[in-house]
Amino acid sequence: MPSPRAAARAQSHRAPQLDEIAAFAKVAELGSFTAAAAQLGVPKSTVSRAVTRLEEGLKVRLLHRSPRAVALTDAGRRFFGDVAPHIAGLRDAALALDAYQGQPQGLIRLSAPPDGGESFVGDLLVDFCARYPLLAVEVDLSSRQVDLLREGFDLAIRATRELPDSSLVARKLFDSDVQLFAAPSYLARRGLPRAIDDLMDHERVVFLPSSRRGQWPVGDARSVRDALSTGRIATDNFQLIRSVLRAGGGIGPLPRVLAAPDLASGRLVHVLPEWSQRAGTAYLVYPSARHVARNVAVFRDFALAWVKRLA
Template sequence: MDLNLLTVFEAVARSRSFSAAAKELGLPKSSVSRGVARLEAELGVQLLLRTTRQVALTTAGTALYDRAAPLLRSVQAVLGEVPSREEEPSGVLRVTAPVDLGVLFLAEVVTRYTARYPSVSVDLHLTGRVVDLVAERFDVALRVAAKLQDSTLVVRKVAPIVARLFASPLYLARRGTPRSEAELEEHDRVIFRGGAEKLRLGTGREPADLTGRARIVCDDLLFARDAVRAGAGIGLLPSFVAEPDVVAGRLVRVLPRHERLAGTLHVVTPAAKHVPRKVSAFRELVVELAGTPRGLQPPP
């Protein structure tokens, strides 16, 4: 049964008029009349008594109206509480991201997000593992990779992440500043295992492949930064990781003409027909802040 027919019947029965019901429902009077006739045919009973002056309910019509009308009003009340468009983000946004992005980039994003949208709160999980967004009920993930492919996810590229060579003033004062690839080979290196273990550098078609001397190898990017900052050697670090220390004078860029693409930041969300406003607003803010020098884009 087409439940819209019940809505048509309820309007006629309540107003005792086909014309009034048609006006209320925004339908032609003929459509209202046909709707009631279809409902009567499907139920196999007469619901209304029609005369030239009035409309009256039969016994079956009265029984149906008494039971259906409260149910229809309840459904209409529930639907009335659901906004046709969610203008203001609200609810809890569950986000997952790598630890380094969370510490160095997401703190400002989340702070601005919650300040801009008071009706939303953020549940942030920082981890090095790849989270199953659907199974673990996450709304958004930030991931750094060259390319992401998953038909169950919506992936948006946000910004490239550029890696450059950095060292501490203490280390350079002790060992000297390398001026060429050949000199760089004589220096100690700090290697982040998640990046390139060989310093394949250069901006031309044939970049130099520098093995150097790996004094420290680690799987935590923030540890690698801190080791470089402490004077352990020269490290290839993403600019957004090193730049605050460059500004503060704790790190110095080495061989400025050399840099490499370390990956691309992606915002990942589960595939959905309708994206909640809290998700789209967060994604927009990530894109907005990632493109600034204080975000992920390195200064020239």
């Protein structure tokens, strides 16, 4: 057990505590114990005791106290000049950490269909990641309907005519309207059709569901059905249709949301605007829960607001 003298010597060299230094710095900055206490959110007596302990530990008087004013001693001015920058740095570090922790962060796993995923979802994700720099998004483009819970996905974008009943929460993103488009270069070469029947005199790029592969003829029948379902190039992938159209390969159908960036840039032109076909509705789905995970809620709200700009 240390002797009383050793204990006294240890006490005389006690290192000042950070809360004591912070209390002193605030009093020195504001020139008032009352103002310092109010800004620190503690009783005035707490600030006074902290400064007293600091002076006792340092064995030096830092402040001249009177009923009307508080003033720094010479030692107090020197000490305040030394510690003030460090106190400010610590405060800035704490604020920066608080701001960092306050931002959404982590990984979001998203499933999306391949048609539109490379463009619509890509554009959405670029804006989303710019808005939330601490979030990362892992995207699985697949035509199959993934099991969100079993496969560990947070959300999915699904385009369908009828959303089946399930335990998932579904939020409508947009109606997927299919319209006709062509490149300016193609229209300059072949002219602009004025009616559906005029399409038979044009190169047509056809969307052909996989269930009808190999069944389309290149016919001469002058009907709306033949004009929109026959052609020399047919595929079940809208991304391929988009590439062919942008290259000047003809006139063909695209979901409006998929064509929107090319319309804005002038790479595609809307043809026969009186014709439109509802292909389904795009939904954002996520597991039902009383309390939706913060990252899921952030992505949901951002996506819903983002798609309104496409309307």
